[in-house]
Amino acid sequence: MPHSNHQPCKNKPKEVGIVREETFHYNEAFHLSNGNSLNGFELRYESYGKLSPAKDNAIYICHALTGDHHIAGIYDENDEKPGWWNHVVGPGKPIDTNHFFVLSSNCLGGCRGSTGPSSFQPQQNAVRYGASFPDLSISDMVRAQKALIDHFGISELYAVVGGSMGGMQALQWIVEYPGFTKNAIIIAATAQHSVQTIAFNEAGRCSIRGDLAWQDGNYEKGNGPDRGLSVARMMAHITYLSDVGMEEKFGGDRRLDPSTEFEFSVQGYLDHQGKKFVERFDPNSYLKLTEALDRFNLVREEGLEAAVSEVSTRTLVIAFSSDWLYTPKQNKDIMDALLKEGKNASYVEIDHTHGHDSFLIDSGPFLHALGSFLRTSDSEVSLLNENDDGFRKLKDRYEVKKEADFRAIDEWVMPKDKVLDLGCGRGLLLEHLSATKEVQGLGVDWDLNNAISCVSRRVPIYQEDIFTALSKFNDNSYDWVIFSRMVESLPEPGSILKEAIRVGRKVAVSFVNHGYWRNRFNFLLKGHRVLNEVYPHEWESNHLSNHFSIGEFEDFCSRLQEDGLQLEIGRRVFYRGDWINKCTWLPNLRAGLAIYEIIKKT
């Protein structure tokens, strides 16, 4: 068939189409964390995609506080509002229903079809639970979800995914059922509410309880504390957005809104949010669910590490830069605890101005991280084996240079070693080492694009600056800590190298030898720095740096030994100026690149 001149028409991802709500009935007594129990419960749920015969392709999605089980699709042809994560879940979408069976239910205690305060009590027709609904916990919600999954005969989840309250449920899942789910994505979540968040929730609850219509929770349906709930929602809604995002949406010229009864346009927006919310949410549900959130606390006295010690799930934690409700810091706390316990975990921070609600918004890097983390081995295009030795094809001399030190380090690392690669870039070295030697690797890099590239390669990644990341590891928690040509860009590198020696049993340091003869003569004759492939910029376009020579590096190691650090220099590899041929004598003068093995004596 001849090639057509037309651009091939890209198949747009299809939608899940028309979906139907189902109800799961649990007819036994269900014991709650606080000692009370429910006399059975119902969960309203939806599912998309097909459960495989082996029942090994199920992904469970947990929704946020005011979300529900309607993730994707529409209810009929005229339905203009698809599910809340319709851009994430569907055929060919990041959570791909061509591959996965996706399941979600309205949470226990909710008001969108599952049993909650607005439900009728069993055996007491026409009497609602109301204020008598027992106190709930995030764990209770997760255990109810587990009953639904058991009902499907699923004995292992491929993944659990959730944002906000859903992220806290995902965290609870991997803690409460170790090994039950192979993968987890915890998005914009926390292991414990901050005091500030509890305070906002409490102000919201006071608003509901302060409304005379609340009547101690025994209001008639449709005649409840609407004003109080509406104020609670307005306030909470502000915490879901960011300062910058609100300014973009309602600031500047749009600040004043003379077309309506409101002086400021944000007033009209909040008023609308409050009114809409009152129509769809039950005040008692709001009280019970926010209390469950405020009580959620995996930190407790023993610390978060104790809580996650049994986890055996590959986990990705995603935070958003402008989220001030569940901050990057709070999400990193989850990552840090998983790392301290030696788990397979990654952390990525998406740059987005929409605050906490960023996880609901269609954003490229976020969807890319989600989708590539969930990729199964059969769906993935292998990034390896592009040339014989396992490294990616090296296209030119510059490429050779870029990986000269990888070859030395590749020789040193032993199968199944634990390897920490600081400034790992796109994760090439760790990808290679894990494919060829099954190393347990972690990359650290603070660039988002690099971090997402690592996720795509299935390389665990901590998007963080090197010094902060290092400070979080226990002593001797890695066999190797690797600095591949990045010490020269660290301020006060001595203290960072010392930290690396604390964390690793061995440290590999590769660096450009500033004492190389060409640099010296150039400087002698012209008083200029050299310009070449390694130093491509005139001084005025340089980033700051801190170059050093082989001699200076060895002097530093001697000073560390004099200071009492038990270490020795192991293997050394020197390359000449071409970074291809090795160099054996006078390296401080003749070598262009040096790779050192520092061994901690124990």
Place this chain on the structure above:
Amino acid sequence: MPHSNHQPCKNKPKEVGIVREETFHYNEAFHLSNGNSLNGFELRYESYGKLSPAKDNAIYICHALTGDHHIAGIYDENDEKPGWWNHVVGPGKPIDTNHFFVLSSNCLGGCRGSTGPSSFQPQQNAVRYGASFPDLSISDMVRAQKALIDHFGISELYAVVGGSMGGMQALQWIVEYPGFTKNAIIIAATAQHSVQTIAFNEAGRCSIRGDLAWQDGNYEKGNGPDRGLSVARMMAHITYLSDVGMEEKFGGDRRLDPSTEFEFSVQGYLDHQGKKFVERFDPNSYLKLTEALDRFNLVREEGLEAAVSEVSTRTLVIAFSSDWLYTPKQNKDIMDALLKEGKNASYVEIDHTHGHDSFLIDSGPFLHALGSFLRTSDSEVSLLNENDDGFRKLKDRYEVKKEADFRAIDEWVMPKDKVLDLGCGRGLLLEHLSATKEVQGLGVDWDLNNAISCVSRRVPIYQEDIFTALSKFNDNSYDWVIFSRMVESLPEPGSILKEAIRVGRKVAVSFVNHGYWRNRFNFLLKGHRVLNEVYPHEWESNHLSNHFSIGEFEDFCSRLQEDGLQLEIGRRVFYRGDWINKCTWLPNLRAGLAIYEIIKKT
């Protein structure tokens, strides 16, 4: 008298002691910004210290939204709660009542003695204004304060000082009455509420208006919308604190509070705040004052620069790092507008974890900045004249080095020049230049201690990073832009130098010549960097840097010329390695220090 061995007993600053409220009656019609008017008004006020015979020592203090005029002192011997700024105002305190006459009044529209919605209407005894009280503006409040000051016969204020709403009033003061106040300190304020802040206020107002007891504002005194006001206060109170500050106070072990009816300790705190507030604040006042704040907008269509164009007050803007209500960014916007209009303005950012309320707290650097900015010329100890040529006494060779470039620059700068000193450190050069040549200087330095040192020396200071600061100035807004030995610590310095050439008519650059022969030979022989007074650190303890030589700097200037920048190199001064003797030939090899004058051709 022989010296005593005892430490001299430091005189503790005394308190202002027992104070008395006074009432000022304004008996004419008072026209408000929105066209309405009040048939006279009263202001409740207090004063401390003595008004000088020349009436030139008055400082007016503006209070925050829920504050009042009781700044300092106690009402009787048994009064345990002194005024809210008692640690700031008093004899020997930062606002020193030995020198100053300090005045403050409860704002118009308030509920602490001044005329507001809870006041009785004139000629209608026993009828309160209530909801009929007219809409107010910050300008109305300031004009009422002016009437009080006129009543004292004061024709010029020494200073106006205020934090939060008080800071907005201080800003309004210098805009509305140009020249009336010699100095102003604007603390934790904004020229315009962010959308987020308006949103929080609106949620609070909805809470008040949604309370059935509000009755469209026509509640009986003592029988108002207490629940609604209490929720509004809780919510607002959260915005006055910081996430970190709340965690310190109510987090960790103090999280749970089993001793009370509240599950979380912060609940008890908020409940207490809400209840206390309801006892002392009128809901209608809260509505009117928060609306005035939300409406306050000096930015408008014309921009903030237009609003401040007539200002002729020496101004200090102080922000707090953890303030997320009126952020450092919002405070900097005020500074930026003043700078763009060429005003005498300083900006200092205090590192403090207490959020917006930091300005109410006793903190050293803040009080130091306040006190030294307000210092009068007769109370100040001159920092100058310690040796003959006007520079501070140079104690040793190292000191000489530190100021070698100052001497060259001192020769170049002309009387009354406008001088921008980037990386100004403690402000020594600008202090000297303004004392000897009356230059109009501004220092930029992002270190808080340096910034406060500048304030102490009466050197205007912008505590900001150099690149950000530079981007805010108009073209040709300075006669001189000075880089004193700091280009080598800038990343990609070329773009920063270009910005400096845009902003200044002339640029002075002093730098350590990396091409100095000792550096070259040292590097040739050992491949090591040199260690000396200028480069005191081994590589592992170095900050990142970007050294360059005289040759490289001149090459860079040539490249700029080739790129079409109209500039030429003017005077050059080279010092030898001792930084004392000048060097005339082969400077790239023989000079240790170089100072260049770059002249923009116009």
